[in-house]
Amino acid sequence: MKKCFTINDNELYLVLNLVDFNGIPLYFICKDNTGQYYICLCYDIDYEKYIIVKTDIDRIYKLLTQNI
Numbered sequence: 597m598k599k600c601f602t603i604n605d606n607e608l609y610l611v612l613n614l615v616d617f618n619g620i621p622l623y624f625i626c627k628d629n630t631g632q633y634y635i636c637l638c639y640d641i642d643y644e645k646y647i648i649v650k651t652d653i654d655r656i657y658k659l660l661t662q663n664i
Contacts, residue, residue, distance in 0.1 A: 600626050600636065601648065608634055608648075617641065625656060635659075 600621075601608040608626040611633070615623040620641060626634045626648075633656055637647045658664035 600624075601646075603648070606630075608636075 598610045599607055600610050606628050608628050610621065610624060611627045612625040613621045613623075614625065615621075620638070621636075622638045622641070624636050626636055628634070633651050633653055635649050635651050635656070639645055639647055655664065
């Protein structure tokens with residue numbers, strides 16, 4: 597898996613890329629070493645600014661199946 601971020605000494609790895617632009621992930625799912633999932637959104641591609649939200653696998657499933 598490709599390393600995305602390090603937050604508070606916790607490394608996040610890319611699991612699933614949902615939307616990209618010219619090969620740069622804009623909306624994607626990451627996972628850390630403990631198994632915690634995160635949804636990430638790039639809101640400023642020029643300055644590489646992201647919103648990262650901790651979530652669980654059930655919410656990701658509902659998101660991908662349009663139930664949330």
